[in-house]
Amino acid sequence: MIGRLSGIILEKQPPDLLLDVAGVGYEVQLPLTSFYALPEVGKxxxxxxxxxVREDAQLLYGFSNQTERSLFRQLIKANGVGPKLALTILxxxxxxxxxxxxQFDDLSTLVKLPGVGKKTAERLVIEMRDRLKDWGVSSNTPITDKMIMQDDEALFAPPASAEQDAISALFGLGYSQAQAAKAVQQQLKPGMSSEQLIKAALKSMI
Structure with missing residues (x-):
């Protein structure tokens, strides 16, 4: 099992990362909450x-910290939740x-995620409640922008087409082409990078 990688970032195209580890390029998919914690290309x-490991592929999923990886591993144990949906949720x-x-049965927020219908949200709440009871989130913990996707300063220079990159990233996460295009176009502002645009679009849909 590959549990940790340390190397130089060669390419970043959300949610995909190419990391050079001692001359070997590892392709890794990250949830966007982890992707935007990465340093710039070349660092x-x-x-x-x-x-x-699947019959037709070997896939690596990456996370900025062990907490997110632990939650990902709990998610894929739930009925009907595979790695792709777990990545979308995170x-x-x-x-x-x-x-x-x-912990607080917030189904209305969960069903806004692509691929999470009412039945899936209910199943997640039931199956995950006991697994997550010791994670230390109290009723006094407010929901803040930092918990979702926030418009931090771009981590690297804007691509040639931030709009198209953002639409492609959202489509890859499970949103329809129409949903992705609409959300991106509504949030698009001059000078925005793809990272800023994806964050803004995701935030508007959650």
Whole structure:
């Protein structure tokens, strides 16, 4: 099992990362909450990973910290939740926000995530409640922008087409092409990078 990678960032195209580790390029998919914690291209980075082996592929999922990886591993144990949906959930909200949704039966927030219908949200709340009871989120913990996606300063220079990159990233997370395009166009402002645009679009849909 590959549990941790330390190397130099070669490429960043949300949610995909190419990391050079001693001359070997590892392709890793990260939830956007972890992706935006990465340094810029050409800088060293350390990510915690979860390795998935399927009949047709070997996939690496990466996380900025062990807490997010731990939650990802709990999510994929739930009925009907595979790695792709778990990645989508952690792209739309932080681990702390998800735990709070589960502990306080916040179905209305969960169903806003692509691929999470009412039945899936109810199942997640039921199955995850006991698993997450010791995660330390209290009823006094407010939901803040930091728990979702916030418009921090861009981590690297804007791409040639931030709008198209943002639409592609959202589409890859499970939103329809129409949903992604509408959300991006509503949030698009001059000079925005793809990262800022994706964050703003995600925030508007959660």
């Amino acid at each position: 060293p980075a350390v990510i915690y990973t979860h390795f998935v 792209s739309g909200m932080t681990a702390q926000h998800f735990v709070r949704c589960v």
